[in-house]
Amino acid sequence: MTMADIVETTGGPEQDRPLYRAAGVTRTYTQKGRIVKALTGVDLQILPGEFVTIQGPTGGGKSTLLQLLGALDTPSTGSLLLDGRELSSASAKELARIRAEEIGFVFQGFNLIPTLTAAENVDMALEPLHLDREERRKRVAAALSHVGLDDRVDHLPTELSGGQQQRVAIARAIVKRPRVLLADEPTGNLDESMRDEILTLLQFLCAEGITIIVVTHDSAVARRATRRLRLTKGVVQDITK
Secondary structure, eight states: OOHHHHOOOOOOOOOSSOSEEEEEEEEEEEETTEEEEEEEEEEEEEOTTOEEEEEOOTTSSHHHHHHHHTTSSOOSEEEEEETTEESTTOOHHHHHHHHHHHEEEEETTOOOOTTSOHHHHHHGGGGGGTOOHHHHHHHHHHHHHHTTOGGGTTOOGGGSOHHHHHHHHHHHHHTTOOSEEEEESTTTTSOHHHHHHHHHHHHHHHHTTOEEEEEOSOHHHHTTSSEEEEEETTEEEEOOO
């Protein structure tokens, strides 16, 4: 079965307003007694259904920005809206709800639990949603099928290739049916062939309406996006060509 057979394109949502809107966002923190200005004034809009990549030098603020977009952290100053809701002043409880229900995360290191099967790793993402057992089972099966791993549901991570492990991680991210998927160097541990497979999968998910935001150092990854951003010294530039 090919990925085209697995993924049914349904089209993206109405792009009537930005999904994310950042205005004057800064993030400053203290590290070993010194002040670090990770973001110095980010102005940014991301529309629903976009595939956006963020590039830039090490230490330029890419991971910090991704943490803010993922409601894992809040700005020091400025405004950051997700679908019109102000994240910078949201309560810890509300930020946790947003992370649990609306945002999927994928990382370079896969972050799978080695003692759990593929299905069990994916199921972990559903724990905060308080679904019944049958609904969870259906969602897990559908998510793994969506990424082409119908025949690997009972395999442990050590029994899977790097590309398959990243597919499990993506299934875990999409099983809760998020509006946005944030990925930090998702192809960094993969060879060229596996990288292209993961990028094709992300493009299919974007075509279905999930907003994809990827931090990457790889220009081959960035070229697959619909928008390319560069973050240098805490400031964002749109370099889409």
